[in-house]
Amino acid sequence: MEFFEIFVLVFSFIILLVIGVPIAFSIGISGILTMLVSIDMIPALTTFSQRMATGLDSFALLAIPFFILAGNIMNSGGIAIRLIDFARILVGGIPGGVAMVNVLANMLFGAISGSAAASASAIGSIMQPEMKKEGYPDNFSAAVNITSATTGLSIPPSNILIVYSLASGGVSITALFLAGYLPGILTGLGIIITAITMLIYKRSGTKAAMRALGIVTLIAVGIVAAYKGVSFSRANFSAGLNRVLLYLVVAAFAVWAVIKTIRNKEKAKVGTKKFLDAIPSLLMLVIVIGGIVAGFFTATEASAIAVLYALVLSFIYRQIKIKDLPDIFLRSVKTTGVVMLLVATCLGLSWIMAYENIPQNVSEGLLSVTSNPFMILLIINMILLFVGVFMDMTPAVLIFTPIFLPIVTAMGVDPIHFGIIMVLNLSVGLCTPPVGSVLFIGCSVAGLSIDKVIKPLLPMFIAMVIVLLLVTYIPDISLWLPKSLGF
Amino acid sequence: STHSEKTELKLAHGLPTDHPVHKAMMFMAQRCSELSDGQLTIEVYPAEQLGSEQQCVELVQIGSLAITKVSAAVMESFTDAYKVFGLPYIFKSKEHSFKIMDGEIGKDLLLSTEDKWIRGLTYYDAGSRSFYTIDKPIHTPDDLAGLKIRVMRSITAVEMIRALGGSATPISWGELYTALQSGVVDGAENNPPSLYTSRHYEVCKYYSLDEHTTIPDVLVVSKIIWDKLSEQEQEWLQQAADESAVLERKLWAESEKESLEEVQKAGVEVIYPDKAPFIEKVQPLLESYKDNEVIYSYIKRIQAVK
């Protein structure tokens, strides 16, 4: 019976999308058409508008304009440049160092601002000329910037994880935030390794590139060994001992970093200064996450605190004046307006999908193909990758979470784990041609057309997919941190 | 509609499928189909699939949804009269509350919202709400002083907690678990099954059964859709609803008992405080409704029932 409704929905949506009707209005029109099949005109129109408005009345969604606003303030307020300087002392002197700076700066800025688009424009506009000075081709720099800008989506705080929490019916935002750290860092690492291998290949030929990859493989083996060790310790040691081990690893890393810096005195001097300069900017991460964990405020309230902190810091740096504020606020409202209309129309659409039992029908169809969890996850990943090529992240999360989440939870996949899979997966889509907001921003910052960046983008795209598969089939990469902190 | 035509009604609510009230509504759907020999059927959408309780009542008014289950606390947004259920210690005992709901006053309230395009079908027992706290046991109202207690979005709920001496703190239900865990609030209040299914007992180690409010759930049908049903269909629906309410009281009692056992097994200390000082503290609040004719007349009528 619901076949006709599904047909109306999918058919009208695809037609409108292809013609170029804005995604939010395509969703809205196809949603209302589907609704009119089974509900009278006035109740249908009224219900749809009620869903649009009440859907936005969600405390979790509030964090989105706030993190966008904080990101914009940081961008104008001199916080981004300090993060870049800090990233530079971490990896200066290594071959491909500036490329790594680009990735690290994106990870830090994306982490704090929670927005891939803000990150790509802020870091890209500063790093693109820097990389050119060092002799990197423009399209290579743009590809590095575009792919690494998406890492901030999984490293907390993250707007898209908040949207997922909403779409999933209330998975803990704090747990999602914790789960995002390792996958995000791993993606950044994958991009760095690929970028450096590409550079070595170009400068010194196949042999050197193979040698570099050999080293990477050794490191990877080391990581797998460490993972095995961690699972062993989790299975055999108490939670307390595990926490001690975690602290030991972090401390060892910090000591190693300090020793390495001190060994070169002159560098250490500059390094210390840059580090001290970056501390207030880095403190924002500590305040946001620390404040949530310590119980000063909720995850949503933390986003407003982030705005306040960024504002205070920018005024201290004297890079923002009161009269700049309306413009910064208006820019944030614009981004918010784009996201909120998508959320609003999607909530109208998902209402009629639930009313017509469409998610149940789709999952039955999917489960009739195979019931092997490995295959189902693979199929879901492929569908999402395909969707992500054409559709932006927020609508994709809103549309597909209610469809896929019941299927995977029935197979025993943790909703937190699935959220990270989804976000990583759609992050790949953000930078895959032909459509993707980060792709667009990265290209326009670099002054390139999209077809120019495809070639250097491809290897990095493959690296991201490999990380995605690792995260999909090794749940501990996402779940280890939240679980060890008691979620 | 004519008798030969089959009618399907959509019922949406916000509870999970293992909840006793959901089970009762599934029973109603089954009975409705049996009574009408398949002429009148009900499709149930659980777990906020079609929206929160407040949103579903609006959809019932709009007419795109036929039936919904809503807490009497949420009904306050739609009509003043239901505020009477949110008043602390308005009922003398559980039996007293059943007597009111089964009697004339209950029926009056159900039909009082017809001018709001909503018709009440029946009440479901939702037990009594009590305080649970992270680390400070509540024996007397004085123990509440300065404690940040999460409240639902409801004016009467805020007034009630303030009257008892606590700090009413608004936190959305979805953020409450982490807010309790990290100590943003010191406690919350709800009935035993909700304490159990929300897993808040993992964080809150004291449950003080002061039973300050007894707020029932209400099953409501859209007036627009009700008026389109034939008299026969209306009868089937009402009878199925009445039968489900009887079953629900049994299921609820079982679930309450089981929840209390489970939370105690998980290390929660259940406290049975003397209610007298609590009741005394809220008397000024009840008197403050003297100026509100509608509510005050219901207060007087309820207090008059033995």
Add this chain to the structure above:
Amino acid sequence: MRKTIDKALEWVLVFLLSVLVLDVLWQVASRYILNSPSSYTDELAGYLLIWVGLLGAAYVAGKREHLAIDLLLQKSSPERKFKLEIFISVVVILFAITVMIVGGSWLVYTRFYLSVKSAALGMPLGAVYLVLPLSGILIAYFDIDNMYNMVKSNRKN
């Protein structure tokens, strides 16, 4: 006219977002400052977000900056591009009129008529939903204006 509306809308949006930030900051602060924290901030924040979101969406629609897949537009001749853009505007206007203006107005009217109130503030819910027809009117107006300009410049060429 268009410029005045744009400017006014900009100021309203900046104002609403500022109030939103202050509201949530006050929610945190009042927990630590006041003995009895404010009980309405979370409801107010939700309503402000509805207003910022939907009015912001109308503002973005006026600037034609909503996310779209414009592959076909890019690959089209100027003639076909013009036709497609007119069609897109018509679809957007259709949605604004049916769902946001008609549906939204009926929602607002019934909320006022049935006197539905918000749970914490006790304010009329119809006032909150008023943003639906308002944004709908703005979107329709902006798109009709854009369409008029498109036709005008098309005639010139």
